[in-house]
Amino acid sequence: MDILSDWLSAQLDKDSAEPAYRQLLQLMQQAILTGRLAPGTKLPSSRTLALDLDIARNTVLHVYDQLSAEGYVISSTGSGTYVADTRPDSAAVGLRPPAGANASAEAGSTTAAAACPRGDMSVRGQRLIDEAGVSAKQWGAFMPGVPDVAEFPSRTWSRLQSRLWRSASHDLLTYAPGGGYRPLRRALSDYLRVARSVRCSPDQIIITTGIHQSMDLAVRLLADVGDRAWVEEPCYWGARSVLQSSGLKLAPIPIDDEGLNPGEADLCEPPRIALVTPSHQYPLGMVMSLARRRMLLEYARQHKVWIIEDDYDSEFRYGSRPIASLQGLDNADRVIYVGSLGKMLFPGLRIGYMVVPERLAATFRTGVAELYREGQLMQQAVLAEFIMDGYLTSHVRRMRTLYGERRQLLIDAVTRHFGDALPVMGDEAGLHFVLGLPEHCDDRAVTADALDNGVIVRPLASYYSRTQERKGILTGYACVPHEQIDPAFATLARVIEEHAFTRAPHALRRTA
Numbered sequence: 339m340d341i342l343s344d345w346l347s348a349q350l351d352k353d354s355a356e357p358a359y360r361q362l363l364q365l366m367q368q369a370i371l372t373g374r375l376a377p378g379t380k381l382p383s384s385r386t387l388a389l390d391l392d393i394a395r396n397t398v399l400h401v402y403d404q405l406s407a408e409g410y411v412i413s414s415t416g417s418g419t420y421v422a423d424t425r426p427d428s429a430a431v432g433l434r435p436p437a438g439a440n441a442s443a444e445a446g447s448t449t450a451a452a453a454c455p456r457g458d459m460s461v462r463g464q465r466l467i468d469e470a471g472v473s474a475k476q477w478g479a480f481m482p483g484v485p486d487v488a489e490f491p492s493r494t495w496s497r498l499q500s501r502l503w504r505s506a507s508h509d510l511l512t513y514a515p516g517g518g519y520r521p522l523r524r525a526l527s528d529y530l531r532v533a534r535s536v537r538c539s540p541d542q543i544i545i546t547t548g549i550h551q552s553m554d555l556a557v558r559l560l561a562d563v564g565d566r567a568w569v570e571e572p573c574y575w576g577a578r579s580v581l582q583s584s585g586l587k588l589a590p591i592p593i594d595d596e597g598l599n600p601g602e603a604d605l606c607e608p609p610r611i612a613l614v615t616p617s618h619q620y621p622l623g624m625v626m627s628l629a630r631r632r633m634l635l636e637y638a639r640q641h642k643v644w645i646i647e648d649d650y651d652s653e654f655r656y657g658s659r660p661i662a663s664l665q666g667l668d669n670a671d672r673v674i675y676v677g678s679l680g681k682m683l684f685p686g687l688r689i690g691y692m693v694v695p696e697r698l699a700a701t702f703r704t705g706v707a708e709l710y711r712e713g714q715l716m717q718q719a720v721l722a723e724f725i726m727d728g729y730l731t732s733h734v735r736r737m738r739t740l741y742g743e744r745r746q747l748l749i750d751a752v753t754r755h756f757g758d759a760l761p762v763m764g765d766e767a768g769l770h771f772v773l774g775l776p777e778h779c780d781d782r783a784v785t786a787d788a789l790d791n792g793v794i795v796r797p798l799a800s801y802y803s804r805t806q807e808r809k810g811i812l813t814g815y816a817c818v819p820h821e822q823i824d825p826a827f828a829t830l831a832r833v834i835e836e837h838a839f840t841r842a843p844h845a846l847r848r849t850a
């Protein structure tokens with residue numbers, strides 16, 4: 339036996355569940371990569387190695403074939419099998435980048451990043467992770483922004499889906515054509531025209547996996563790294579993350595009772611993108627006034643600003659008719675309207691849509707296919723039938739009534755516990771409201787204590803990027819069954835009591 343055979347037979351484990359072929363292949367690869375078998379070394383013949391290791395010759399032959407196919411060895415008939423020279427070219431590996439090339443080339447990179455050698459993460463990647471708002475828990479009292487998926491008519495969906503699968507044609511199973519399944523785009527344009535006063539044709543509709551992807555696509559196609567983007571202050575953390583990680587410079591713009599309220603200094607520096615939630619400001623819930631809508635549209639026309647209108651949950655308004663979209667008022671084609679089926683049906687569906695100006699439709703169709711390779715046509719086809727057969731409208735109507743009742747139950751519970759000491763903000767619409775807390779309260783601490791007690795809320799703090807003007811918690815009611823609202827709120831109320839009243843007894847007097 340030569341040295342290689344000795345080493346191999348010491349390593350091979352005949353009792354292992356791993357077949358001898360796999361073991362031998364991995365050992366030989368390891369020996370070549372670590373230099374135990376130097377380039378040019380001649381391997382023993384398959385017959386000799388099989389005898390030395392007491393394994394079938396065929397096993398060795400298969401291993402040699404595989405090593406040869408993967409470039410570890412070179413075999414030549416008649417002369418034998420040799421270890422190939424696969425050592426990296428030391429000249430190329432040892433090349434030093436020019437001085438300063440380690441500093442981040444990204445716009446907006448910090449001096450700290452430029453001074454340090456690069457770690458695993460990009461500057462924007464690290465920031466995304468550091469500021470991530472995504473929660474591990476997505477269900478339970480009082481998770482904001484989540485509809486009651488238990489109420490989803492899954493039997494109807496399943497029936498439509500089975501029917502489509504029975505006659506699935508090849509065009510439903512391949513990549514989607516740019517923009518998505520045509521009948522779905524037609525169904526959505528009809529729905530949006532009636533329900534949201536959106537002016538659009540099916541050609542202007544682009545199907546995406548949701549609002550996050552719609553925003554990502556809009557930003558990639560319409561803005562460059564370093565461009566300025568207005569976001570509402572406070573605003574949805576997810577939108578902030580998407581824009582920021584695309585390299586945009588975010589300018590938080592204050593809001594008041596009429597919605598976005600840019601000051602003179604803001605107006606002097608027109609952004610490339612303005613992201614707004616006009617129908618239901620997220621998270622505080624006010625509706626953008628007509629005067630502000632007209633001001634924003636005119637400003638966008640004059641300064642070539644792209645407005646992204648996030649219309650995330652406007653179907654759910656209680657006591658009054660839904661507010662018409664901003665897009666419907668736009669005569670200058672400056673609005674990119676984005677919406678999602680996630681709140682209306684179920685978030686895991688991951689189907690959203692954007693409505694883009696006619697002159698950009700072809701560009702967006704190409705962009706979406708080029709960047710994300712669309713698919714899920716079968717789901718899109720089921721959804722198209724679901725909408726065309728009237729199930730979407732009836733489900734939304736039914737959910738509006740259900741969520742309206744839950745919202746009232748939760749407001750009643752707030753009043754029972756706190757009277758009018760804690761304001762309820764933005765309760766006219768959507769799936770959550772903001773429960774205001776006194777100034778001295780740390781809403782992140784309230785959220786953490788609530789979670790320890792099994793109740794999920796979100797702190798208003800995480801929606802502000804500058805100074806937090808109000809303290810509060812986002813409290814969702816849509817996914818909480820009626821009978822769970824009182825007991826869950828009793829638990830939350832104990833946590834709030836502790837922070838709002840017990841820890842600072844003179845800060846606030848309850849009026850309940």
Ligand SMILES: Cc1ncc(COP(=O)(O)O)c(C=O)c1O
Pocket residue numbers: 483547548549550551574576577615620648650677678679680685690
């Ligand atoms: C204001 C707002 N926009 C967008 C989204 C995300 O929408 P999607 O799930 O379609 O990406 C959410 C989710 O909670 C939201 O609150």
